[in-house]
Amino acid sequence: MIYADNAATTKMSDKAIETMVSLMKENYGNPSSLYEFGQKSKEVLEEARAKVANAIGANPKEIYFTSGGSESDNQAINSAAKAGALAGKKHIISSAFEHHAVLHTLNKLKKEGFEITLLDVHENGLIDPKEVEDAIREDTCLVTIMFANNEIGTIEPIREIGEVCKKHGIPFHTDAVQAIGHIPVNVVDDNIDMLSASAHKFHGPKGVGFLYVRKGVRLFNLIEGGAQEKGKRAGTENVPGIAAMAVALEDAVANLDTYGKAVTAKRNRLIEGISEISHSALNGDAVKRLPGNVNFCFEGIEGESILLLLDDKGIAASSGSACTSGSLDPSHVLLAIGRVHDVAHGSLRLTIDERTTDEEVETIITSVKEVVEYLRGFSPVWRDLISGKREFIL
Amino acid sequence: MALYSEKVMDHFRNPRNVGVIEDANGIGEVGNAKCGDIMKMYLKIEDDIIKDVKFETFGCGSAIASSSMATELIKGKPVADAMKLTNEAVAEALDGLPDYKMHCSVLAEEAIKNALDDYHKRCEEQQ
Numbered sequence: 472m473i474y475a476d477n478a479a480t481t482k483m484s485d486k487a488i489e490t491m492v493s494l495m496k497e498n499y500g501n502p503s504s505l506y507e508f509g510q511k512s513k514e515v516l517e518e519a520r521a522k523v524a525n526a527i528g529a530n531p532k533e534i535y536f537t538s539g540g541s542e543s544d545n546q547a548i549n550s551a552a553k554a555g556a557l558a559g560k561k562h563i564i565s566s567a568f569e570h571h572a573v574l575h576t577l578n579k580l581k582k583e584g585f586e587i588t589l590l591d592v593h594e595n596g597l598i599d600p601k602e603v604e605d606a607i608r609e610d611t612c613l614v615t616i617m618f619a620n621n622e623i624g625t626i627e628p629i630r631e632i633g634e635v636c637k638k639h640g641i642p643f644h645t646d647a648v649q650a651i652g653h654i655p656v657n658v659v660d661d662n663i664d665m666l667s668a669s670a671h672k673f674h675g676p677k678g679v680g681f682l683y684v685r686k687g688v689r690l691f692n693l694i695e696g697g698a699q700e701k702g703k704r705a706g707t708e709n710v711p712g713i714a715a716m717a718v719a720l721e722d723a724v725a726n727l728d729t730y731g732k733a734v735t736a737k738r739n740r741l742i743e744g745i746s747e748i749s750h751s752a753l754n755g756d757a758v759k760r761l762p763g764n765v766n767f768c769f770e771g772i773e774g775e776s777i778l779l780l781l782d783d784k785g786i787a788a789s790s791g792s793a794c795t796s797g798s799l800d801p802s803h804v805l806l807a808i809g810r811v812h813d814v815a816h817g818s819l820r821l822t823i824d825e826r827t828t829d830e831e832v833e834t835i836i837t838s839v840k841e842v843v844e845y846l847r848g849f850s851p852v853w854r855d856l857i858s859g860k861r862e863f864i865l
Numbered sequence: 866m867a868l869y870s871e872k873v874m875d876h877f878r879n880p881r882n883v884g885v886i887e888d889a890n891g892i893g894e895v896g897n898a899k900c901g902d903i904m905k906m907y908l909k910i911e912d913d914i915i916k917d918v919k920f921e922t923f924g925c926g927s928a929i930a931s932s933s934m935a936t937e938l939i940k941g942k943p944v945a946d947a948m949k950l951t952n953e954a955v956a957e958a959l960d961g962l963p964d965y966k967m968h969c970s971v972l973a974e975e976a977i978k979n980a981l982d983d984y985h986k987r988c989e990e991q992q
């Protein structure tokens with residue numbers, strides 16, 4: 472199998488697996504227990520915290536372990552909203568193409584009386600920091616903008632947005648689930664107050680993540696209970712998972728340069744090869760995008776059938792078509808960058824990593840070309856397009 | 866567990882009756898690009914029998930398989946039988962579809978009804 476769906480999840484690194492297994496076998500103590508065996512787990516936990524903090528330029532005291540990206544997003548946003556409400560501020564700024572973990576949380580807050588401004592992400596999938604500044608009001612209590620988009624891979628001007636927020640004294644949260652371990656992130660240089668991350672996107676285990684909260688930013692609980700995580704996140708810690716996340720992140724960050732260069736070169740070859748398909752278009756900025764992300768729309772065909780045929784050829788990929796999601800609407804991300812329904816249904820996301828070989832890249836290009844041509848061969852939409860009955864969009 | 870039954874995958878991978886009938890006397894098209902599935906059916910009817918049927922589909926796996934199965938179910942049958950084709954029959958013949966994919970089989974039923982309507986309209990015009 473050629474695995475080209477690393478944005479969905481990644482293969483765990485051997486080191487992460489070994490760390491996890493050995494802790495499960497030998498170090499099963501509860502870090503809250505006072506005896507030596509429990510305290511050993513506590514040590515493992517704090518070592519992991521230090522590693523994670525170091526990877527993003529934070530202080531270990533600013534790291535809270537969670538169950539993943541969704542929980543981190545929920546806690547960060549709900550917490551900032553609560554702090555805002557207490558100060559009479561109920562306006563939040565975000566973007567139209569955030570992950571559902573953010574958008575659905577914002578929708579819930581909207582029903583509770585918050586006002587939400589969703590910024591335009593333009594045709595290239597990039598938010599303009601100037602527009603963030605223009606949207607700021609007296610009662611704005613949070614700006615939450617993702618670091619990199621999970622579908623089209625665009626990397627947002629986080630440092631500049633953070634600067635704007637800093638200037639106006641507004642807490643800034645970023646969903647960095649797709650960025651962490653893939654591109655450099657430094658919470659101090661990038662002016663970030665809160666950041667969400669998820670281990671399974673950087674070769675760590677599923678169901679583990681963390682939330683960074685800058686010292687001085689108020690944090691409310693999502694999960695009440697024991698005093699774990701300084702009382703901010705109850706529940707016996709997933710020590711093996713957390714330790715595995717920390718080693719995976721340590722490795723990913725140590726190799727960022729080589730990873731970035733190698734994967735970007737392969738990505739660019741993929742984009743070049745797939746661009747040869749007529750009436751296709753790359754989604755999202757060609758340069759300001761994650762090293763491994765390729766996302767195309769093909770006119771006249773539908774995404775799920777592309778995926779199924781690629782699967783038959785041994786290629787695992789993803790699409791933003793409606794029929795892959797169970798709703799009638801295609802991906803909100805593609806609609807947000809202005810792709811009309813007709814072409815948004817025909818999208819393909821390929822997310823490669825450092826394990827993807829040059830040979831696999833060529834196989835993907837050939838296979839995608841074959842599949843697109845085959846499906847267009849019996850598409851009534853394609854027939855109308857080439858006969859001039861319908862106008863090409865791409 | 867696979868998303869689709871073996872039957873669905875078989876019809877998706879090797880769709881029956883794909884293409885166009887140049888001298889069709891009943892053509893139906895349903896769906897729109899907005900919802901993500903479009904089906905076009907071509908019928909060649911002689912003596913009230915569906916002599917030939919072909920389809921073109923823009924859509925997901927279930928849409929393509931439903932079109933293919935629907936054509937199989939009506940080929941060689943009297944028009945009156947084809948009129949009675951239901952989406953449930955199409956889905957059943959495919960060994961079932963996931964709930965949220967049932968709308969694709971509805972489109973197959975509608976495409977055939979649409980093509981039959983077109984055929985009847987043409988007959989009336991000729992008389």
Ligand SMILES: Cc1ncc(COP(=O)(O)O)c(C=O)c1O
Nearest residue numbers: 539540541570572621648649669
């Ligand atoms: C941008 C983004 N945010 C949040 C999440 C949710 O992360 P998790 O699966 O760890 O809850 C994902 C994962 O799909 C993501 O890509």
Ligand SMILES: [Zn+2]
Nearest residue numbers: 794925928969
């Ligand atoms: Zn469908």
